[in-house]
Amino acid sequence: MALTDIHGQQRAIRFLRQLLKKEAVPHAFLFSGMAGVGKFAAAMELAKALNCLSPQDYDSCGRCSSCHKLEEGLHPDLIHITNEGVFIKLEQIRDLMKRFRFRPFEGKFRVVIIQDAQKLMEPAANAMLKILEEPPKANIFILLATESQMLLPTIVSRCCQVRFQPLADEIVAEWLAREGGLSPDHAYGIARLAAGSIEKARWFSDEDRVAGWKKVVGKLENLDGLSILDFFPMVSDWAKNRESAEQDLEFIRLWVRDLILFRVAGAKSSPQGQAPPKLVSTARPPAREASPGASLTFELNGRTKEAARSVAPERLFFLYHNVEQAMQGLKVNANLQMTLESVCLAIKDSLYGKGGWHSFPKRRQDLPF
Ligand SMILES: [Zn+2]
Incomplete structure (x- = not known):
């Protein structure tokens, strides 16, 4: 070496x-x-x-x-x-x-x-x-x-x-295949979650953690149709575990990144058995001219795709930065429940609400609930 x-x-x-x-x-x-x-x-x-x-x-x-x-x-x-x-x-x-x-x-x-x-x-x-x-x-x-x-x-x-830059997914996937003996498909799936870090890739090699990602995505998908009576207890329950909160926000960031890729570049999840195409970037929001071949971390569900299609890309970029700010906030000890409430409300409003993110909703029917 x-x-x-x-x-x-x-x-x-x-x-x-x-x-x-x-x-x-x-x-x-x-x-x-x-x-x-x-x-x-x-x-x-x-x-x-x-x-x-x-x-x-x-x-x-x-x-x-x-x-x-x-x-x-x-x-x-x-x-x-x-x-x-x-x-x-x-x-x-x-x-x-x-x-x-x-x-x-x-x-x-x-x-x-x-x-x-x-x-x-x-x-x-x-x-x-x-x-x-x-x-x-x-x-x-x-x-x-x-x-x-x-x-x-x-x-x-x-x-x-x-x-030092985040590593390309190909490098992380090769490492996983070489060191962990993972199949190419499995290695690429984990490499995307790892966002350019071998340390995270090692972490995600544990199946329980992939299950954690799916759990977070499930919560985000459920925001659609969640009543105000259920919303705050759900977030309050989520905020009980500060230890996993930083990782959960990273999952949310990846999910919003997927929404942007889907909305702006029409990206799909990689078909089974094929080496996934090169990703645009793992560290920043994807560029607007993102390659149509850029692939998602996991397949988005039908309702999420439908919602993402009807949202202005600017609103998704705003969401992405909102999540990044929340991640920074947690590092300096921000209140976890308020942070999660803010992020989840922004997602609910942007994807499933009718109000404008840039202005206070003027009509009752514009509220996300
Ligand atoms: Zn020497």
């Missing part, structure tokens, strides 16, 4: 190899991007390339003693810091600072990988900032973050930021 063996992150890997080629590797990196897209693998491969005893074409050889030790996690100059409990604590950063009294033992560089750097508690983040302000020689810091906006801006500004 080497930098060039990392799939789906060509731009990031090309950039890192250019730095190696120019011998212009900065003392601190911030690898940002969703979980499960190869940030840690790239950090490890960069550590190998930096310390390789016989580098080849600005990459590691994979055969020398340094490469072997790094691969086996036995290299004394690799430090991997992860959260202890919920956060990365000040003591962990203080312990790290003690190591700087010594030069790297074996390698040219000591490589410090900080996993989930957004979990640095404030005192730990301040200590980390001090290190980055006066970096010790021959140390390379690689901060990995899924939500770089949660880091201190002063830390971000001292790092060379490398963005």
Whole structure:
């Protein structure tokens, strides 16, 4: 394994190899991007390339003693810091600072990988900032973050930021087929749910979770015809499980994305036995000129299709952003029940109501109930 063996992150890997080629590797990196897209693998491969005893074409050889030790996690100059409990604590950063009294033992560089750097508690983040302000020689810091906006801006500004994109469905599906022995159809179905993340793909390999997706979609489909007397108790019941709520909102986002694909591009679910065509995007709302071949996560039911056909695409894009905002809100501890009420009301109104989303309904018959 080497930098060039990392799939789906060509731009990031090309950039890192250019730095190696120019011998212009900065003392601190911030690898940002969703979980499960190869940030840690790239950090490890960069550590190998930096310390390789016989580098080849600005990459590691994979055969020398340094490469072997790094691969086996036995290299004394690799430090991997992860959260202890919920956060990365000040003591962990203080312990790290003690190591700087010594030069790297074996390698040219000591490589410090900080996993989930957004979990640095404030005192730990301040200590980390001090290190980055006066970096010790021959140390390379690689901060990995899924939500770089949660880091201190002063830390971000001292790092060379490398963005990692969600992986293409084909790459995730190939991985599932190779590592999990899944059939191509099954692998593609899960890859779509995973939205570009190997970590999520692994998570969705569990049948119970696919059942969770179907349960959420069932609730959304039932919004049609749900009376006001049933609506609020349904949401209140849903909001009891905060643990699954973030995942449920991700399911809702995927479902709305499917509505957009269906409405704008006339997408269908992939026919059995055929390799599904390439998706437009897994991370953003699909472009308006989406390919007619773009495929859905799962087949939409007849009533949902009928409703989606009669809705203006702008309204579906609005819904998509509404769900994204709700997801952001939950990350900063928004009230779960109110969040779900807002999202479900917007879906009910947009798909099954008669009122305009941009204005307060003026007539009783325009209300979604
Ligand atoms: Zn090597």
